[in-house]
Amino acid sequence: MNIVNTIPELRKSRKALTGTVGLVPTMGFLHDGHLSLVRAAKQECDRVIATIFVNPTQFGPNEDLEAYPRDIPHDLALLEAAGVDLVWMPSPKEMYPEGFQTWVEVEEVTQPLEGAMRPGHFRGVSTVVAKLFNSVLPDKAYFGQKDAQQVAVIKQMAADLNFPLEIVVVPIAREEDGLARSSRNVYLDAAQRKAAPVLYRALQSAKTAYHGGQRSGEALRQIMADTIKAEPLAEMQYVSCAHPGTLLELDQVGPQGALLSMAVYIGKTRLIDNEVLP
DSSP, X not given: OEEEOSHHHHHHHHHHOOSOXXXXXXXXXXXXHHHHHHHHHHHHOSEEEEEEOOOXXXXXXXXXXXXXXXXXXXXXXXXXXXXXXXXXXXOXXXXXXXXXXXXXXXXXXXXXXXXXXXXXXXXXXXXXXXXXXXXXXXXXXXXXXXXXXXXXHHHHHHHHTTOSSEEEEEOOOBOTTSOBOOGGGGGOOHHHHHHTTHXXXXXXXXXXXXXXXXXXXXXXXXXXXXXXXXXXXEEEEEEEEEOTTTXXXXXXXXXXXXXXXXXXXXXXXXXXXXXXXX
């Protein structure tokens, strides 16, 4: 497995790779959710490039950039065992050199949900992902369904800017009790970890109601909210039943289905989760 840090090193190594290339962008502190992206890329592509970069521009002023968990030796061992061909680990100065002033902004689909809670977040996401696409030149790029709005934003950006690649969305990797795998789960103490699957239970309660015939967006949102409020350690930030394309809230779920999603604090740890209704 080759490891590079600079853009010239990356381009030289990329040029030497033959066949189709799959890109797996990460911020490190890898878990099985990330490895599921690698496995999907390995199945579909001849070569796999992973990136490790904690992107400072997607963190808000009150968010956990410095505290974000990091374990590079462990990450590299996992990626090598998974069969990754090349790992790019740029520095912040490599990605945002002095005088940097160009940003990629996707408009409408970034406004609700996470965009409303975290102003500027998706400007940082879309800019860094565009830079990754331009630098790596992959045939396919792999993202997790857990970050559902991020997926929608990147799909919109890739289409609008004519990136010649396919965006592949990989299902959410979950623990046995349903908790979505996340690097932030490490922040949970024992009691909080026991409470955290309330997000999954809330989604499943609404999903069950949907399959039972419930089509009211407000009713589905209320089912999720009631489940979360029943957990003393959980503090709901939002629940959503939205159009899967525009992410605008639905009064009624129509033939297009819906994206159920939520952000919930368990203690000081902010968790997100979602479920797609067909």
